Amino acid sequence: MKLELGNIIINDIQFTNEGSKVENGVLTVNPEQIKSLVLEDSNIESCEVFIARPGESVRITPVKDVIEPRVKVEGPGGIFPGWIAKVDTVGSGRTNVLKGAAVVTTGKIVGFQEGIIDMTGPGADYTPFSKTYNLVVKMEPVEGLKQHDHEYALRIAGFKVACFLGELGRAVTPDEIETFEFDNLVESAKKYPDLPRVAYVQMLQSQGLLHDTYVYGVDAKRTLTTIINPLETMDGAIVSGNCVSSCDKNPTYVHLNNKVIRELFKAHGKTLNFVGHIITNENVYLADKERSSNWSAKLAEYLGCDGVIISQEGFGNPDTDLIMNTKKIEAKGIKTVIITDEYAGRDGKSQSLADADPSANAVVTGGNANQVIVLPPMETVYGHLHFVDTIAGGSANNIDAHGNITVEIQAITGATNETGFHNLSAR
Amino acid sequence: MAKIKVVHYVNQFYAGIGGEEKADITPELRVGTVPAGDALNKAWGEEAEITHTIICGDSYFGENMDKASAEIMEMVKSTGADMFIAGPAFNAGRYGVACGTIATNVKNTLGIPVLTGMYVENPGADMYKTQIYIVATKDSGAGMRDAIKKMAPLALKLARGEKIEASCVEGYIPNGVRVNLFEKECGAARAVKMLIAKLNDKPFVTEFPMPDFDRVEPNPAVLDMSKATVALCTSGGSVPKGNPDRIESSSASHYGEYDITGVMSMDGDHWETAHGGYDPVYVNEDGNRCLPVDVLREMEASGRIGKLHNKFYTTVGNGTAVLSSKAFAEEYAQKMINDGVDCVIMTST
Numbered sequence: 001m002k003l004e005l006g007n008i009i010i011n012d013i014q015f016t017n018e019g020s021k022v023e024n025g026v027l028t029v030n031p032e033q034i035k036s037l038v039l040e041d042s043n044i045e046s047c048e049v050f051i052a053r054p055g056e057s058v059r060i061t062p063v064k065d066v067i068e069p070r071v072k073v074e075g076p077g078g079i080f081p082g083w084i085a086k087v088d089t090v091g092s093g094r095t096n097v098l099k100g101a102a103v104v105t106t107g108k109i110v111g112f113q114e115g116i117i118d119m120t121g122p123g124a125d126y127t128p129f130s131k132t133y134n135l136v137v138k139m140e141p142v143e144g145l146k147q148h149d150h151e152y153a154l155r156i157a158g159f160k161v162a163c164f165l166g167e168l169g170r171a172v173t174p175d176e177i178e179t180f181e182f183d184n185l186v187e188s189a190k191k192y193p194d195l196p197r198v199a200y201v202q203m204l205q206s207q208g209l210l211h212d213t214y215v216y217g218v219d220a221k222r223t224l225t226t227i228i229n230p231l232e233t234m235d236g237a238i239v240s241g242n243c244v245s246s247c248d249k250n251p252t253y254v255h256l257n258n259k260v261i262r263e264l265f266k267a268h269g270k271t272l273n274f275v276g277h278i279i280t281n282e283n284v285y286l287a288d289k290e291r292s293s294n295w296s297a298k299l300a301e302y303l304g305c306d307g308v309i310i311s312q313e314g315f316g317n318p319d320t321d322l323i324m325n326t327k328k329i330e331a332k333g334i335k336t337v338i339i340t341d342e343y344a345g346r347d348g349k350s351q352s353l354a355d356a357d358p359s360a361n362a363v364v365t366g367g368n369a370n371q372v373i374v375l376p377p378m379e380t381v382y383g384h385l386h387f388v389d390t391i392a393g394g395s396a397n398n399i400d401a402h403g404n405i406t407v408e409i410q411a412i413t414g415a416t417n418e419t420g421f422h423n424l425s426a427r
Numbered sequence: 428m429a430k431i432k433v434v435h436y437v438n439q440f441y442a443g444i445g446g447e448e449k450a451d452i453t454p455e456l457r458v459g460t461v462p463a464g465d466a467l468n469k470a471w472g473e474e475a476e477i478t479h480t481i482i483c484g485d486s487y488f489g490e491n492m493d494k495a496s497a498e499i500m501e502m503v504k505s506t507g508a509d510m511f512i513a514g515p516a517f518n519a520g521r522y523g524v525a526c527g528t529i530a531t532n533v534k535n536t537l538g539i540p541v542l543t544g545m546y547v548e549n550p551g552a553d554m555y556k557t558q559i560y561i562v563a564t565k566d567s568g569a570g571m572r573d574a575i576k577k578m579a580p581l582a583l584k585l586a587r588g589e590k591i592e593a594s595c596v597e598g599y600i601p602n603g604v605r606v607n608l609f610e611k612e613c614g615a616a617r618a619v620k621m622l623i624a625k626l627n628d629k630p631f632v633t634e635f636p637m638p639d640f641d642r643v644e645p646n647p648a649v650l651d652m653s654k655a656t657v658a659l660c661t662s663g664g665s666v667p668k669g670n671p672d673r674i675e676s677s678s679a680s681h682y683g684e685y686d687i688t689g690v691m692s693m694d695g696d697h698w699e700t701a702h703g704g705y706d707p708v709y710v711n712e713d714g715n716r717c718l719p720v721d722v723l724r725e726m727e728a729s730g731r732i733g734k735l736h737n738k739f740y741t742t743v744g745n746g747t748a749v750l751s752s753k754a755f756a757e758e759y760a761q762k763m764i765n766d767g768v769d770c771v772i773m774t775s776t
Binding site: 125196198258259260262263264266267271272306307308309311335336337339340342344347348349351352353356357358360361362363364365366367368371409417418419420421422423424425426427 | 594596606607609610612613617619623625
């Protein structure tokens, strides 16, 4: 299978009263078009649209999701199968990408644990989305909307806006085309008989109520561990339904641009043979944890792996899934490297993980999420600033008289991402 | 800003006074520096200066810890220093423990910043790494330049109360406090590199070592010692006179297995110690002080134990890597099991 990503490099977003378009690297958006699209959903009461550029004195909070605008221009399937497109298999043909742009959804979100994106200042270093040109879509629900319906409405609205923007790039000639090819097991074994066989085991957050992830529209907590083609993941098969403790949750943008997959493709055929992508969940029940990790190990063995990279999503309870996966896969004689993050306390002195095992001897960490940071006031806030004392990582009275906010970096979207999307680490 | 005033602690060896034979010298306060201090002063330029040096013998300190500590503390106080530096001690065990003990005391009692340096396997490192900053050095004095290169800037930061970055940035031994840093590469790139190294059996460094799981559960008690075969083992370096297997005095590369059939006592005519990390005089006079064969023979005769195993296993613990020790023990433990040994008395020094 072969997938081409046609990157249209976006250097700015502008508003217009006329038709939205992509031209000369500028994404021009008519906000009224966005609003009417969002308000098609009768569960959404109001919608406002803003632009947040890198370096601007802007804070976006609470962040629900970050989504990359894309359009399928060749081949089967469409963007976000199971949600926007039908469930045809994606991962082949060509998809055009508005590279450098993102849709960021905000508004009164259902929980109390959503993230912060600062476009400048010390907080900007901690989020990858201070470097993207963001179209911020703020949405408020109709009164009395239940939490799950609220989450669903916001999630779908974000996808719709991203697809609307992506569509603007359909006829645009991409600035660059990236080509990814993934052979079946037999062919890749013939091509690279001497290279170590490596798979990616991706743990998908599936603890329920704002902790869910979806594959081709299916709730990951209702799935058995399975094998997916990494090109399908790169082409939008997995989407985010969670944003709690946003430092180590994967927005949809991160799934589309999964860096473990990209790094494995870089090494493929040179230092390793990338043979598969295993997706497993992080359910809360012990039987589910045991079953899912049994299947991870079984599938890694079935693929004939010499090694795997395991990425986690979240912390605490999923630490047990992480360690079960690691122990069982290592027990098959397959070498593992795991990517996690730490909750070592504000002073960094506590135990970092809730579970541990000596077989987990190769760990990449996204850093200590409890680290405290002071975020200076921004000129503009898109969303609702008054949640910052209740979001995960915030605390009571954490805004001082000058508007400085004291939070743990776990409140910052993507700060300690466990798919290795960002550069933060700890020792 | 005024020059930061530093007081430096070294042992008899790094003061140029002498080796083991001078390890019993009492604490002495000198104005000025020893060569290690000169190197620090040079690295600091106008920023800081060692004004005084405190010298103490390793044995004296080890044997008179409370008294020596108190004496040294008074000396540090009398200098009015802004900062205290000890060592670096490299892999010298007693020196490392002394550096760690004094530095920790100074920090807790006088409240001035402290810094020392030693090899990661120096026992002083494990004892004090969570209490004070200990720069990771090489395992011998040949690593002095490298040690100074790391200690000089970290000392300035500590003296000025500046933010201390992660251990891998500053060069101190991980102290259990997790500190964030921005890497050059994203986590995914680091993970793929680490996996390739692991797959190819190349060295790699985990970013988060799992908590130490090397806990040894004691075996159940031996219910009837009168029927038990007891073996003696030691890391104190007991060997036949002349050290026929040339067990190293430090960082041993192997262990020895020696027959004691008919040996009633470890007398000084036939036995000695190969250990280079403690005063060997007393064990060389009477080897039972390290390996108590005489007492075990008495117990054997009186029936308190079944019998003393006719072989003992010995190595030098001084500067020997934990992994080496583990490998030795795994091998000779099996030999003892094969020989029907029921229990082992392991002596250290």
